[in-house]
Amino acid sequence: MHPAPSVVLFTVLSGMGFGLLALLGLGAAQPHGLAAFLHWGLGYGLAVGGLMASTFHLGNPQRALRAFTQWRTSWLSREGWAAVLTLLMLAPVALAAILGAVLPPFFGATGAVMALLTVYCTAMIYAQLRTVPRWNHWITPVLFLLFALTGGAILTGRSGFGVIMAILLGVALYWSFRRGDGAFAAKGATIGTATGLGALGEVRQFAPPHTGGNYLMKEMIYHVGRKHVSRLRIVAILCASLLPAAILLFVPPLPWVLAVAAAIHLVGAFAARWLFFAEAEHVVGLYYDAR
């Protein structure tokens, strides 16, 4: 799949933002005054910025409000609802923290659950697609949630929780790479089943249907840069998981330390998310004898 920069940016930034909002809602950090403004502002900024970035790849963004109508069937619609509800439900909690008031923990906790539901909905947009076997698995929502919780834990300075989440994230990333490599073959779709000609003999493309490119090939058949896959996988696991875990474990959680850990984590998260798209193979490539 084509790793559109807007979608990579959106999923990484809003994931981290909703992770931070979830942990703030749960009271993992309880800043007051200016510190509260900065913490909550960062959470809202990341979440909203990511959502805005996601509208850049739409063909007709002026109709984006219509995406709230189909929550009964569509994960994309559910994600929109969950995101808006999270931002609304946590707004009083954020305001109270900034103004020095205290709300019962129920408000923050329900907002936190909603924030994690938002991340789950984002992941399910990809995980629901049978056409992309690498994504079509429960590991996809697990990965997205672990990214959100690791990012949130680093930004709120919860070292212990952060180390556990970061290590779980590393394990999940490693396993998802390994599983993903065999996912397409395991699904059983081949050029033979795609054309139905497999029973007659070995099928190969003789002539493509068009000499130029088209939307399908640009969007779903992407192999540029796959040659760096193994190095990028190491970067992803090292930066997203192992280095932040080491920093949280051995360095006292001063603000600048957390900022460095978060920056390193983001590098890993971008590498992992770029791979998530670039490595994903869509079954439509079978018709073009290309993946």
Next chain:
Amino acid sequence: MTALPPPSAKKLGLVIDLDTCVGCHACVTACKGWNDQGYGAPLSDMEAYGSAPCGTFLNRVHSYEVQPEDAAPQIINFPRSCLHCDNAPCVTVCPTGASYKRAEDGIVLVNESACIGCGLCAWACPYGARELDAEAGVMKKCTLCVDRIYNDNLPEEDRVPACVRTCPTGARHFGDLGDPDSAVSRLVAERGGYDLMPEMETKPVNKYLPPRKKGAVEASPLAPLLDVQATGFAGWLDRLLEKF
């Protein structure tokens, strides 16, 4: 609403005969010609006369080579378009309700004025049946020429999809696949019509007819006539000349 309707009794669709298709691309041209000027946004071309032309089409014809184990390789031309699936994943993923399946005849359509162009339906389709139009920013797909098949202003023989009407070899058939007695359903039963990528569980309505089994080359019915045996004087002369 992007919930799928309960399975309709009437299932309009195409049956494509891979034995008969010669890969002339006339269906591609007829499809683009018709759908460029009626239903919805026109099918745009980008850089049509440039070095890298690219455009939106609702129908594409691939050509494959099949190598059987014990026979000569075969070229098979393979038209690919929307299969109007019963269990259409492109419908349920749509966040706006723009992508829908008609309850009355099973045709899968896009309401372009509600489409935000997110492309998720194209991702959900295993068959590459949907292409996002680069000019209009909305998703385009085969409409089964819904503006022809019910059009009383057209002569009756034209009330079929443009691709079916134009096919010079009769490789494309249109009809109701929900009716077991329809011509297309009988054709599917007789020729062993099949689904593409059944492992995707989309339950396509359109069916493909496999190439007929090609046996060894049969002897010509005129062959006995070629085996002429000279008799009488000619026979004597024949035998005599053989001796020299």
